[in-house]
Amino acid sequence: MTRTLYLVRHGEQVDAEHGIPDGSLSPRGERQAKAIAERLSGIPFNAAWHSPLRRAEETVRVMTDMMPSLESQPSSLLLDCLPTGRVDGMPEVYNSYFDSYTEDEIDAGRAQMEDATAEFLGHQGDQHELIVTHNFVIAWFVREVMDAPEWRWLGINQANCGLTIIQQRPGRPWSLLVHNDLSHLPVELRTGLPEAILG
Numbered sequence: 001m002t003r004t005l006y007l008v009r010h011g012e013q014v015d016a017e018h019g020i021p022d023g024s025l026s027p028r029g030e031r032q033a034k035a036i037a038e039r040l041s042g043i044p045f046n047a048a049w050h051s052p053l054r055r056a057e058e059t060v061r062v063m064t065d066m067m068p069s070l071e072s073q074p075s076s077l078l079l080d081c082l083p084t085g086r087v088d089g090m091p092e093v094y095n096s097y098f099d100s101y102t103e104d105e106i107d108a109g110r111a112q113m114e115d116a117t118a119e120f121l122g123h124q125g126d127q128h129e130l131i132v133t134h135n136f137v138i139a140w141f142v143r144e145v146m147d148a149p150e151w152r153w154l155g156i157n158q159a160n161c162g163l164t165i166i167q168q169r170p171g172r173p174w175s176l177l178v179h180n181d182l183s184h185l186p187v188e189l190r191t192g193l194p195e196a197i198l199g
């Protein structure tokens, strides 16, 4: 009974650099989605879920067009959110990051991530499962399976249509098999990381 979870950040959104909260995939985002679909085409997925935001839905639509046996369900637990606010032990350098968020947004994000962790990481099974979601949600899942401090989702980043794989084998804790693998993406399709380390 080994459970393998494939975590994919959606493709690039049109006008992403303008900070628009939801939107369609850019032409580059569509190419990224095709590349991740090709990369995962041999995996016998038993289940798939995605964020209901348009950039994630469109990524999944490209994937299901190319992978006819794949069926994905939307889940509001996978919407983009802020997993925590300022927490104990967080390096001071991150303090100002939270200035533009309200307490309500922070509380809602924390509650959502608690429920998402229980829903998607809290059970065992012999399965290959796909999740298409957002940068912070994947960072939170990676932090969770590594049992790292709460603030540690900060600084864990995934590129658009980068591939992260976590796995739980019977009687063992989760393993991080692959993080933000971009080998299926030519250099011009590597977008969405905060630093210039994409080449």
Ligand SMILES: O=C(O)[C@@H](CO)OP(=O)(O)O
Pocket: 009, 010, 080, 081, 133, 134, 135, 136, 137
């Ligand atoms: O805005 C961002 O940087 C991230 C946060 O999760 O969202 P998305 O993956 O939707 O681009």
